Amino acid sequence: QKEVEQNSGPLSVPEGAIASLNCTYSDRGSQSFFWYRQYSGKSPELIMFIYSNGDKEDGRFTAQLNKASQYVSLLIRDSQPSDSATYLCAVTLSGGYNKLIFGAGTRLAVHP
Amino acid sequence: ETGVTQSPTHLIKTRGQQVTLRCSSQSGHNTVSWYQQALGQGPQFIFQYYREEENGRGNFPPRFSGLQFPNYSSELNVNALELDDSALYLCASSLFGGARPEQYFGPGTRLTVT
Numbered sequence: 001q002k003e004v005e006q007n008s009g010p011l012s013v014p015e016g017a018i019a020s021l022n023c024t025y026s027d028r029g030s031q032s033f034f035w036y037r038q039y040s041g042k043s044p045e046l047i048m049f050i051y052s053n054g055d056k057e058d059g060r061f062t063a064q065l066n067k068a069s070q071y072v073s074l075l076i077r078d079s080q081p082s083d084s085a086t087y088l089c090a091v092t093l094s095g096g097y098n099k100l101i102f103g104a105g106t107r108l109a110v111h112p
Numbered sequence: 113e114t115g116v117t118q119s120p121t122h123l124i125k126t127r128g129q130q131v132t133l134r135c136s137s138q139s140g141h142n143t144v145s146w147y148q149q150a151l152g153q154g155p156q157f158i159f160q161y162y163r164e165e166e167n168g169r170g171n172f173p174p175r176f177s178g179l180q181f182p183n184y185s186s187e188l189n190v191n192a193l194e195l196d197d198s199a200l201y202l203c204a205s206s207l208f209g210g211a212r213p214e215q216y217f218g219p220g221t222r223l224t225v226t
Contacts, residue, residue, distance in 0.1 A: 004154075031213075032213045034214070034215075036217075042219070042220075043200075043202055043217040043218060043219050043220040044155065044202070044217050045114075045217070046214055046215075046216060046217075049213065049214055051213075088154050088155075090154075092213060098206065098208075098213050098215070099145065099157040099160060099168055099170065100145070100147070100155070100157060100204070100215060101157070102154030102155050102156070103154050104152070104153055104154045105154055
């Protein structure tokens, strides 16, 4: 079982819709949870991080964390074609150094 | 812009050669982590440097080594290059021991081994 799993996609949504990206993780010791956006040929860009159960909102983005279900999601409201990218979920474990463990990413395509 | 810089941007090497990649961390950060990202995959943790010492290592062989300097910049060295080492190499800057756990990535170095 992979430590962090994401659906590879592509997830295709129309412009203006809500895009929902999901991620599950296997280690219950996971402490912090991150969403990065990566455009083709570019490096990952941090969108949000969350470490407490519940929702965290930042502009059009909402991260949701459910530690009991080992599940974290990212909602993108009013999706725009410029949101088309690969979204990487990453977690860090408790204790020691904070190495990021990434999923393989979900490719999002927002069509006009 | 994260303030994290990497050089060079692209590099082509031959199998068996050695390569050095460089990273300058964001102002105020004291930790640099290195990741390898193969095509279509998420980044894989190589190692982390804090206080000029290796502070954790992923599942990479010893021919991957690094350094951190007093100004917190860092180098990644790879010896005896193999074809599978072709990837995007990313460094990430962070503040160890701080309240915020985020890591910010530089633009990456694309390494091609032929």
